[in-house]
Amino acid sequence: xxxKEANPSKKPTLLFLNKESEPLFSKKNRVLLTxxxxxxxxxxxxxxxxxxxxxxxxxxxxxxxxxxxVIAVMGASNVIISLLRNLIPNRIRIIVQLVVVASMVIxxxxxxxxxxxxxxxxxxxxxxxxxxxxxVMGRLEAFxxxxxxxxxxxxxxxxxxxxxxxxxxxxxxxxxxxSGKLFGYQVIPDAFYEMGYENNGLMLLSPMALITVGxxxxxxxxRNRKLIEKx
Amino acid sequence: xGFSPQNCLVMNRDSNGYTFxxxxxxxxxxxxxxxxxxxxxKSLQADNVRKEKMQxxxxxxxxxxxxxQAETLYKQYITGTLALDHLGNPDEKVDAFQLKLxxxxxxxxxxxxxxxxxxxxxxxxxxxxxxxxxxxxxxxWGYIALKxxxxxxxxxxxxxxxxxxxxxxxxxxxxxxxxxxxxxxxxSSGQLVGINVSKTNNDPKDTDKEDHEVDAISGATxxxxxxxxxxxxxxxxxxxxxxxxxxxxxxxx
Numbered sequence: 001x002x003x004k005e006a007n008p009s010k011k012p013t014l015l016f017l018n019k020e021s022e023p024l025f026s027k028k029n030r031v032l033l034t035x036x037x038x039x040x041x042x043x044x045x046x047x048x049x050x051x052x053x054x055x056x057x058x059x060x061x062x063x064x065x066x067x068x069x070v071i072a073v074m075g076a077s078n079v080i081i082s083l084l085r086n087l088i089p090n091r092i093r094i095i096v097q098l099v100v101v102a103s104m105v106i107x108x109x110x111x112x113x114x115x116x117x118x119x120x121x122x123x124x125x126x127x128x129x130x131x132x133x134x135x136v137m138g139r140l141e142a143f144x145x146x147x148x149x150x151x152x153x154x155x156x157x158x159x160x161x162x163x164x165x166x167x168x169x170x171x172x173x174x175x176x177x178x179s180g181k182l183f184g185y186q187v188i189p190d191a192f193y194e195m196g197y198e199n200n201g202l203m204l205l206s207p208m209a210l211i212t213v214g215x216x217x218x219x220x221x222x223r224n225r226k227l228i229e230k231x
Numbered sequence: 232x233g234f235s236p237q238n239c240l241v242m243n244r245d246s247n248g249y250t251f252x253x254x255x256x257x258x259x260x261x262x263x264x265x266x267x268x269x270x271x272x273k274s275l276q277a278d279n280v281r282k283e284k285m286q287x288x289x290x291x292x293x294x295x296x297x298x299x300q301a302e303t304l305y306k307q308y309i310t311g312t313l314a315l316d317h318l319g320n321p322d323e324k325v326d327a328f329q330l331k332l333x334x335x336x337x338x339x340x341x342x343x344x345x346x347x348x349x350x351x352x353x354x355x356x357x358x359x360x361x362x363x364x365x366x367x368x369x370x371x372w373g374y375i376a377l378k379x380x381x382x383x384x385x386x387x388x389x390x391x392x393x394x395x396x397x398x399x400x401x402x403x404x405x406x407x408x409x410x411x412x413x414x415x416x417x418x419s420s421g422q423l424v425g426i427n428v429s430k431t432n433n434d435p436k437d438t439d440k441e442d443h444e445v446d447a448i449s450g451a452t453x454x455x456x457x458x459x460x461x462x463x464x465x466x467x468x469x470x471x472x473x474x475x476x477x478x479x480x481x482x483x484x
Binding site: 087089099 | 244245249250253254257258261264265268269272275276279283298396397
């Protein structure tokens with residue numbers, strides 16, 4: 001990870017009690033939230049978590065639930081790993097991260113099954129596969145193990161939101177063009193269909209998710225020159 | 232990694248003893264948290280599954296409902312649940328709704344119990360038969376409702392565990408399930424033929440309702456064959472019961 005950051009304070013920190021006082025939303029902390037939305041987006045810049053981005057973006061609703069689930073999992077596991085960062089034995093740190101992420105995912109899955117059964121059926125294995133989403137483990141290893149609780153929390157939320165932002169944008173276009181609906185409600189008027197408009201069935205297939213992400217990357221790079229490789 | 236020696240709070244973090252201690256404590260904490268959550272949410276989850284089953288049963292007779300309404304409507308329309316033996320006699324000792332078809336289906340036919348739901352909507356009675364079979368990757372199941380002539384299909388609903396999304400998994404789509412409506416499971420000479428999910432029926436709109444065939448899904452041949460097989464396999468076991476029902480109906484008329 002290029003953005004690996006050292007602990008900002010060189011003084012010993014006891015769990016989350018940081019001796020230096022810093023406003024909660026200082027500029028440095030805000031960057032943790034906003035950076036993954038654009039400059040360092042997990043999907044379009046780091047190209048992580050693409051598999052699930054293809055699979056669950058046919059409709060907005062599952063994409064939104066997936067986003068919220070990933071935000072919950074990443075926020076919580078970043079906080080837990082950050083809290084334990086001075087206790088975790090170095091040699092089994094990956095196992096510890098995996099156990100923490102896996103338990104968070106199981107919790108989310110169980111809660112969805114109890115309170116949002118239909119969505120949980122729709123997302124089926126993809127909730128379980130949050131465990132394998134490289135973004136989650138990547139942030140634990142690169143950030144939470146070396147940073148304080150609050151900063152790690154922001155970083156987790158930020159990266160999950162950056163991931164979810166792409167999911168929602170892609171799902172918006174796929175549902176709109178593929179089924180003429182948004183959140184399951186018909187938005188393209190019947191008159192259009194009578195005039196010969198047809199839903200684009202191709203939008204429902206995963207290749208179009210990849211192409212939509214590609215178009216997004218194109219627009220993002222045209223707008224944000226920093227992202228263009230120099231050579 | 233992002234730790235430095237002066238950050239250490241406790242004993243040497245790299246010693247074997249500490250590593251084992253940490254792992255053991257972690258496993259304990261995680262296991263008890265998850266076990267607690269799972270057991271406290273269990274009743275809610277089981278309730279969802281039960282209501283979904285009612286929802287599926289109701290949808291075969293054309294009653295679409297959300298999960299909240301399912302139980303009320305189920306009680307309103309489903310007039311009887313029977314657990315039949317292989318001779319078509321109801322077994323009073325068995326609760327048909329609780330029968331697990333995936334367990335039953337492994338037993339020899341004469342030990343199985345065959346659940347059957349009877350429904351009455353607007354004074355017309357229906358027979359709803361649960362189905363279970365194999366798709367390409369894993370189990371497929373569903374319900375099929377026959378009209379009171381015990382021949383014409385009122386509706387069918389299918390579900391699956393792990394069929395390929397976009398191909399085999401399409402059997403759960405309404406347009407596929409709708410193809411079964413009005414099809415007949417007995418041929419003109421009274422023989423049970425079931426419904427063939429066919430790639431060669433030359434009837435893509437399924438307008439011919441006398442051909443015992445529905446149009447298959449491209450790329451889902453094995454799942455489609457699984458649907459064909461499970462319909463005929465399951466219905467066969469209900470033949471003795473159907474015979475009895477037909478005789479009773481004939482005697483009433």
